[in-house]
Amino acid sequence: MQNGIDGYKSGFISIIGRPNVGKSTFLNRVVGQKIAIMSDKPQTTRNKVQGVVTTDASQMIFIDTPGINEPRHKLGDFMLKVAKNTFREVDVLLFVASGVDRVGKEDRFVLEMLKGLDVPVFLVVNKIDQVHPDQLPKVIEGYKQEFDFAEVVPISALQGNNVENLLAKIGEYLPEGPQYYPADQITDHPERFIISELIREKALHLTREEVPHSIAVVIEKIAPDKEHEHMIRVQATIMVERDSQKGIVIGKRGAVLKEIGSRARKDIENLLGSKVFLELWVKVQKDWRNKSVHLRDFGFRDDEY
Template sequence: MKQEYKSGFAAIIGRPNVGKSTLLNQIIGQKIAIMSDKPQTTRNKIRAVYTSEEGQIIFLDTPGVHKPKSKLGDYMNRMVEDALREVDVILFLVDASEKLGPGDEFIIEKLKDIKTPVYLVINKIDKISPEELLPYIDKYSKLYPFAQIVPVSALHGNNVNRLMDQLLLELPEGPQYYPADQVTDHPERFIVAELIREKVLHLTREEIPHSIAVVIEQMKAREDHDNLVDIYATIYTERQTQKGILVGKQGSMMKEIGKRAREDIERLLGTKVYLNLWIKVKKDWRNQEQLFKNFGFHDEE
């Protein structure tokens, strides 16, 4: 008798910087969500698609739950709450190297209001000893009746296959929503913009990261060249001083951002890329709803 095909939706939630994007990229096997050591890296719900012979799981990688300091922050928290209502299973990701804190307790309180099965996924187990893991599990188990508890190392892939097997068992019988070779429902332009933003996060000081947005103005294959894509992108920031940091001495920072972004984009597209970056100042854009929606932050229908 042929085994039934499973499919469904899973949300990955957790405090900022616990490794949600790293886990998503490990599951899918390629970079579709940007990674950084700075919190709140993820701003949009990233849909990623995992397909096997047994089934298909569509993942939502949500922004880290945090105390909002701007209208954009409020919007990011709303996206998390929306995600919890539209999935079949929730992965609550925590960092094994960090103590249970107010942020984790805040999320657990939110989870108590929903009926969706919740998995506790304990990430970064490579950073602690096996003896430390059981007390950690015990502490969380007393706060919430998790459907499953799965320790993993998202960075190294430890136990990620077991997590995927367990998720497929959890999901209902259903159709294959996306073609087997599709790993995200985001257009390439979105991922290209995210890769550029990732390089800014890696290379700039603390005052820059959350004040930038990247917009792809134009992206098309060059007509007289078989293997070259022209990409014109604008990096928006909030203050003139931030623009100076992004440009760098004699344009050095902008050149390095462009060089690193181009290498990742070429791997994504499988072609040579001409990348042209501009920087523009839009004062206080994070508190102007029309502006941040223009920059690609949209509520989902």
């Protein structure tokens, strides 16, 4: 622990922005391991996910938040509350924008919330690997006209371009403080949460239209397999809102569910460092995104934020 060393810095950094700008990709990049799931579906992240980056000089606790936009159901209200509640508990806010796009309505919706906060706000322009260098200054200037940012740092979270420079800039703004987590810890989330997210990620990748937004994953059991030594048995239920969605997730002769399980099992084995026997079921819980009791049952507890 670095608690007694003068000059050691530590602090909390919130990663915010509209959906699909690469916040989770950035978090996975800085911690060096997959702890936040990724897909091209808006609002893939639903809870806040904390990633810890520890060096000899500092410890940075990054908080990946759900993509912010105007909520359309109780789950959307929950996700907005999760993101907004990080504003008052961090030392730096990273507003992540896509360099591919100009400032839009959703970006302005987020920036409006940040006005008046007594926290340094960085503009992090992501996806610069997809932007012609001549276009980048115009994109940056568009955002600077909307908000007075403490720092502006263009990056590619996918390729790692300029990410180290961003970390160095963040370090300049952190206060002196203790090491909150052991040096080898990269997230504060239990394995059960990450496993449920890995399964949900594969379901997102393999389904279409309204189905991905209606999916939640509940881990029923994680335990050593009694029949096979050195193997872990994971039992999980994929929840959907309608019978038609259940059919899509299962697929013809169970093909889609089998593929979800096959892909998820590989990531879970990497996470646990062990062979995994994964059992999946699909159940219907009608309109669960608009029912507080089901949101709590599925892990979305707004009293924790």
